[in-house]
Amino acid sequence: MKIRELHGRGWPVFSFEFFPPKTDEGAKQLMATVADLQEVWKPDFVSVTYGAGGSTRERTIDIVARLQRDLRINTMAHLTCVGTSRDELAQVVDRLMEAGVQNILALRGDPPKEADGSVAAAFQPRADGFAHATDLIAYLSQRAHLSVGGASYPEGHVESTDHEDDLRWTIQKVQNGAQFLVTQLFFDVEVYFAHVARLRAAGVKVPIIPGIMPITNVAQVQRFTQLCGASIPPDLAARMERVKDDPGLVMATGIEHAIRQCRKLLEGGAPGLHFYTLNKSYATRAILAAVRRD
Numbered sequence: 243m244k245i246r247e248l249h250g251r252g253w254p255v256f257s258f259e260f261f262p263p264k265t266d267e268g269a270k271q272l273m274a275t276v277a278d279l280q281e282v283w284k285p286d287f288v289s290v291t292y293g294a295g296g297s298t299r300e301r302t303i304d305i306v307a308r309l310q311r312d313l314r315i316n317t318m319a320h321l322t323c324v325g326t327s328r329d330e331l332a333q334v335v336d337r338l339m340e341a342g343v344q345n346i347l348a349l350r351g352d353p354p355k356e357a358d359g360s361v362a363a364a365f366q367p368r369a370d371g372f373a374h375a376t377d378l379i380a381y382l383s384q385r386a387h388l389s390v391g392g393a394s395y396p397e398g399h400v401e402s403t404d405h406e407d408d409l410r411w412t413i414q415k416v417q418n419g420a421q422f423l424v425t426q427l428f429f430d431v432e433v434y435f436a437h438v439a440r441l442r443a444a445g446v447k448v449p450i451i452p453g454i455m456p457i458t459n460v461a462q463v464q465r466f467t468q469l470c471g472a473s474i475p476p477d478l479a480a481r482m483e484r485v486k487d488d489p490g491l492v493m494a495t496g497i498e499h500a501i502r503q504c505r506k507l508l509e510g511g512a513p514g515l516h517f518y519t520l521n522k523s524y525a526t527r528a529i530l531a532a533v534r535r536d
Contacts, residue, residue: 243316244389245345246421248286249449255514256283256530257318257451260521261291262301269305273313275523280315283530286514289318289347299334307341318391319343321382322351323372328381331371339387347391347424348382350375376414383419392420394450396428396437400471405440413444422448424516427455427466429499430475431506452507455518456525457496460486497525501532508533 248255258279263269276288290306292298306319319338323331338346350372367373372381375392382390392415395408402408412423423441428434438450457463460482467474474482478499485491504515515533517526 243287243344244421245287245316245318245391246389246449248316249422249513254508254512255286255449255451256534257287257289257514257516258285258526259289259291259453259516259518260305262298262305263521264298264301269301272305272521273308275521276309276315277313279523279526280313283527283534285315287316287318287345289320289345289516292320292322292349292351303334303337303341306338306343310342316345317343318345318347320347320349321378322349323367323375323378324351325368325371327368327370328372329370331378331381335382335385335388339385344387345389345391346382347393348375348378348420349393350378374411376411376418379415379420380418389421390419391422391424392416393426394423394437394441395426395471396433397426397472400469409440409444412441413446416446416448420448423450425450425453426470427453427472427518429457429472429478429503431503431510433473434507434512435510449513451514451516452512453516453518454500454504454529455520456500456529457482458493458520458522458525459489460492463496493525497528500525500529504529504533 260272260276263272279285288309290302292302302319306317309315310317321331321334372378379390379392382388394412398405398408399411402411425434425437434452441450455466463474481495482492485495507515519526
């Protein structure tokens with residue numbers, strides 16, 4: 243089922259995001275995790291990420307196809323244009339569609355890393371490829387059988403000069419055919435609502451799905467937020483600092499914050515919740531148990 247058809251039915255859309263494992267054993271474990279989540283929580287769709295520079299392309303295609311075919315779960319594949327030609331992208335899209343996948347989240351992707359492991363200073367597109375997610379969205383939108391989504395950034399993309407610059411790019415994604423948007427992670431619901439208000443004022447009407455990442459590891463979330471430009475509210479940062487040496491308390495504190503966050507988002511009219519699971523189900527389970535019981 244196309245994600246654009248899931249919205250507007252009168253109830254929130256819940257979804258989970260996973261990344262493709264590096265090993266066959268990891269893939270087997272992921273399939274078991276998703277099957278378990280599917281049995282209990284029945285997500286409206288699940289998504290699978292695409293490694294930097296398409297490094298996990300084959301595993302992404304394989305996992306998405308198996309989820310769609312074997313578990314009969316509605317899936318969304320991530321697709322990036324970094325280091326990929328138009329012909330290569332066309333082949334990937336054809337394979338996904340042959341597997342029954344109807345939904346794609348179109349992303350530019352991160353610049354490739356230098357030899358020393360550092361991130362390249364600037365993204366350099368291939369001459370026979372696409373330079374921006376907006377270009378990829380326009381290309382994919384020509385496929386009538388696909389539902390295409392894009393990313394949005396409540397606190398601005400790290401490469402945007404300001405909120406207005408970021409807003410223009412996001413609007414362009416919708417004008418080029420994005421039928422829904424999934425946000426970058428954030429921890430302050432007011433940041434999300436302000437982001438939605440700016441887009442709505444600019445005429446954007448598509449669903450803007452909040453991306454939720456429960457904090458389960460302090461060092462990990464600090465690394466993620468530094469990379470993507472998201473911020474941790476001072477009060478939450480202080481609480482995490484106090485419990486950072488106790489994994490159990492970190493988990494409990496992160497889940498508690500995410501539950502409050504999710505409740506406020508749904509009460510405020512968010513169209514659903516998209517959980518960045520990091521291939522772990524415990525935190526997501528605990529949050530859903532609280533939110534869906536309300």
